[in-house]
Amino acid sequence: MTVHPLRLALLVRSTEPGRFATTVADWFGGRVERRDDFKLDVVDLAVTPHAELPGRIAEADAVIVLTPEYNHAYPGELKSAIDAVRRPWYGKPVGFIVYGGRSRGLRAAEQLRLVFGELHAVTLRETLSFHQLPDTFTAAGEPTEPGTTEAADQLLTHLAWWSRALRDARAAAPYPA
Structure with a gap:
């Protein structure tokens, strides 16, 4: 039996060169x-039309949302994108990579958990968070904080488990909405 790779959508605000999100996404x-x-599948909200977004999320087995924290929350543009998708979120695992000031973006992740709960998505406990500082990553694009790579790998391992379980469940029976 051939096991197909899990399709992972990395939903990111922007991958413009020089932006912090680009460094983290890369x-x-x-x-x-x-x-x-x-x-x-990198889904950059700055260039992906809202009309394409539901299809890209529907094709994904899992989603990682990479977002900054703005004013103790996540950007309104991200909320609009999430709301534009609706049903494709049902029964999908969602993880978070967040960044910001003192809270390292964690307030954005906590608020997103509430939103995705309403969309019948399963959010992962593991979250990667970064201070948005110039020395957070090396010039070669590697994180400087010890344990970050291991934390990312653990997030991906847990995401793979949930992705397989929920993909199999959705294949066996449509999610009851």
């Missing part, structure tokens, strides 16, 4: 590419 994408259990 590094995390590299972690995903080292594994054989995921096939990565």
Whole structure:
């Protein structure tokens, strides 16, 4: 029996060169590419039309949301994108990579958990969080904080488990909405 790779959508606000999100997305994408259990689809909200978003999320077995924290919350643009998708979120595992000031973006992740709960998605406990500081990543794009790579790998391992379980469940019976 052939096991197909899990389709992982990395939903990111922007991957414009020089932005902090780009550094994090490039590094995390590299972690995903080292594994054989995921096939990565980077969904950049700055260039992905809202009309394409539901299809991209529907095709994904799992989603990682990479977002900054703005004013103790996540950006309104992200909320609009999440709301534009609706049903494709049902029964999907969702993880978070967040960044910001003192809270390292964790307030954004906690608020997103509430939103995704209403959308019948399963959010993972593991969350990667970063201070948005110039020395958070090396010039080569590697995180400077010890344990970050291991935390990313643990997030991906748990995400793979949930992705398989929920993909199999959705295949056996449509999610009851």
